[in-house]
Amino acid sequence: MIIPVTCAIILFEGKVLATQRSESMNLPGLWEFPGGKVESGESPEDCLHREIKEELNIKIDLWDRWDFSEHSYQPGKTIQLIPFLASYKAGELILSEHAAFRWLGLSELFEVNWAQADIPIVQELSRKWESIQKNY
Numbered sequence: 001m002i003i004p005v006t007c008a009i010i011l012f013e014g015k016v017l018a019t020q021r022s023e024s025m026n027l028p029g030l031w032e033f034p035g036g037k038v039e040s041g042e043s044p045e046d047c048l049h050r051e052i053k054e055e056l057n058i059k060i061d062l063w064d065r066w067d068f069s070e071h072s073y074q075p076g077k078t079i080q081l082i083p084f085l086a087s088y089k090a091g092e093l094i095l096s097e098h099a100a101f102r103w104l105g106l107s108e109l110f111e112v113n114w115a116q117a118d119i120p121i122v123q124e125l126s127r128k129w130e131s132i133q134k135n136y
């Protein structure tokens with residue numbers, strides 16, 4: 001089974017938002033880009049706007065969609081993580097599900113314990129960091 005999950009790489013003032021999964025979530029304590037499972041009939045973009053509003057109470061603008069990263073945490077169940085580059089638009093950040101958040105700069109990207117599926121995305125972000133900062 002492949003489970004499509006969207007996530008937002010949210011940029012603001014030269015940093016990127018990372019959120020820590022709480023004890024009530026799967027993969028507790030691990031860090032991720034916020035987002036969630038795509039519901040049936042929903043576009044990845046609509047899913048991301050909905051999840052970000054629910055989880056963080058903020059609005060974002062979506063930019064590029066990046067290639068997905070796949071990881072199987074359990075046999076027979078593969079997470080297909082679909083990343084979108086995004087920027088913070090409006091609203092006060094209030095966590096409703098996560099345990100914590102951090103705005104990370106380039107040198108801090110690997111300070112947190114990322115969920116496995118996120119690691120290739122964080123590596124890509126690190127490689128593209130300078131050009132991304134020029135464009136967004």
Ligand SMILES: Nc1nc2c([nH]c(=O)n2[C@H]2C[C@H](O)[C@@H](COP(=O)(O)OP(=O)(O)OP(=O)(O)O)O2)c(=O)[nH]1
Binds near residue numbers: 025032034035116
């Ligand atoms: N949102 C998100 N989930 C991720 C990331 N990396 C990663 O492995 N995952 C995994 C954790 C979960 O197994 C799954 C997403 O499920 P979720 O629990 O966040 O999504 P959801 O709120 O729609 O799910 P549910 O509680 O309604 O079942 O994908 C990531 O960067 N962001």
